[in-house]
């Protein structure tokens with residue numbers, strides 16, 4: 001990566017914020033584990049960063065807490081509002097509860113019930129609005145204006161990005177040997193921006209590869225257009241990444257720090273959920289399996305061998321009832337490794 005001095009300054013700014021983020025008041029340091037069966041099948045060492053093991057079962061708690069803890073006393077007293085497809089909502093709800101801040105969360109009408117309950121059980125107020133994330137977002141922004149509450153973006157905010165970037169800080173401490181690439185699921189780009197900023201500043205030779213659902217590939221679209229574009233429609237099977245436009249702050253980093261973007265189908269996600277289950281006995285949600293699906297595609301396309309590849313296993317919030325569909329699709333596709 002040949003970055004300009006200006007780009008180095010941007011990365012340094014994020015690295016400092018990441019190192020200072022007090023996320024461990026609420027988040028945990030998750031394991032980085034070898035996936036033995038996947039590694040053997042793919043002929044590469046595959047490691048899983050187990051963000052499905054966070055409180056609220058996704059990494060979103062990191063960014064949410066880092067944002068809320070840094071609000072002024074006056075902002076804390078007025079409360080926060082956010083829009084989320086689910087996992088950010090649970091992160092904000094838990095962080096707000098911990099910090100004694102009132103929280104209102106706007107979620108799309110089709111949000112899995114499990115995620116709605118996850119928010120309500122943490123004392124936040126839930127407003128169900130709109131068919132998909134963009135509609136919920138517009139409503140939340142309007143409510144924020146009307147009520148004076150602080151809007152907390154799920155991804156388009158430097159404090160949120162820095163919170164998510166603590167995942168990379170842990171990875172580089174946990175794995176000090178050779179490392180070829182980190183595969184990161186992409187929705188609005190907060191997670192990949194935080195990870196890419198930290199890794200490219202310290203170990204620029206490590207490839208950062210974004211993985212998107214082919215039904216919400218807003219980073220791939222923005223990189224090929226050279227500017228942030230709004231996708232005309234978005235599929236919601238991988239509801240955690242169902243975003244129509246990459247965030248502005250995230251794109252500022254991604255446009256020079258992301259080496260490649262891979263897109264995968266829903267069936268490839270179902271097969272990857274099974275691969276993760278086989279190696280960990282844990283079930284991920286579709287978005288949580290994106291990175292593993294991306295590694296499989298990358299190895300098939302590049303014939304990479306003997307490399308060390310890390311996948312962010314980003315979340316586990318799936319309705320139990322959906323497992324039937326996932327298992328069926330994985331079986332139909334033979335769930336090859």
Ligand SMILES: *Cc1c(COP(=O)(O)O)cnc(C)c1O
Nearest residue numbers: 087187188189190191240314315
């Ligand atoms: C939010 C989320 C993502 C994507 O993160 P962004 O910062 O929006 O790119 C990936 N996986 C899961 C499980 C998520 O909840």
